[in-house]
Amino acid sequence: MLHHFLYVSDLAEEYPCDFQKIIANAAMTNSACDVTGALWSDGRHFVQLLEGQKAALELVFHDKIASARSHTNIRMLSSGDWEQRLFPDWSMAYLGSGSDTRQIAESLIGRKKFSIRDCSANELINLLTILEKFRQDSAGIAI
Ligand SMILES: Cc1cc2nc3c(=O)[nH]c(=O)nc-3n(C[C@H](O)[C@H](O)[C@H](O)COP(=O)(O)O)c2cc1C
Numbered sequence: 001m002l003h004h005f006l007y008v009s010d011l012a013e014e015y016p017c018d019f020q021k022i023i024a025n026a027a028m029t030n031s032a033c034d035v036t037g038a039l040w041s042d043g044r045h046f047v048q049l050l051e052g053q054k055a056a057l058e059l060v061f062h063d064k065i066a067s068a069r070s071h072t073n074i075r076m077l078s079s080g081d082w083e084q085r086l087f088p089d090w091s092m093a094y095l096g097s098g099s100d101t102r103q104i105a106e107s108l109i110g111r112k113k114f115s116i117r118d119c120s121a122n123e124l125i126n127l128l129t130i131l132e133k134f135r136q137d138s139a140g141i142a143i
Pocket of ligand 1 (some may be wrong): 022023024025027029030039046048058064065067069070071092093102143
């Protein structure tokens with residue numbers, strides 16, 4: 001049975017955030033565990049959706065994500081059965097952390113001073129889907 005985890009976290013203030021390293025490590029482990037998903041940052045927070053078998057998600061989440069020093073205050077927003085993968089082609093789609101994607105988020109959610117922390121699980125899942133489409137249209141790279 002397919003499962004999902006959706007969580008939000010804060011970028012660690014005292015630890016330099018290396019997005020390339022996070023994504024490269026994530027893509028390697030996730031593809032070995034048949035985990036897919038997407039990661040986005042608004043510059044201060046992360047939101048990540050993980051899709052796969054429950055045991056694989058628990059392994060990746062507890063062994064890799066929870067112990068990463070690049071973020072803190074991890075809060076699970078949603079978990080449970082998942083009908084079908086939203087990101088079947090991505091071991092981890094990195095949707096950026098720049099002002100272009102933040103502007104899209106602001107206009108979609110309709111809030112200025114957008115923050116991932118203020119969004120509901122459904123808003124964030126919609127946002128990740130739309131940002132992936134935006135990335136693909138502007139020649140994003142699949143890892
Ligand atoms: C926001 C975030 C998302 C991550 N997602 C994954 C993931 O999907 N799969 C995985 O194996 N590791 C994941 N990691 C772990 C990183 O790939 C990497 O191992 C870790 O960030 C390196 O350790 P450090 O953050 O302590 O420097 C994630 C880490 C962070 C901070």
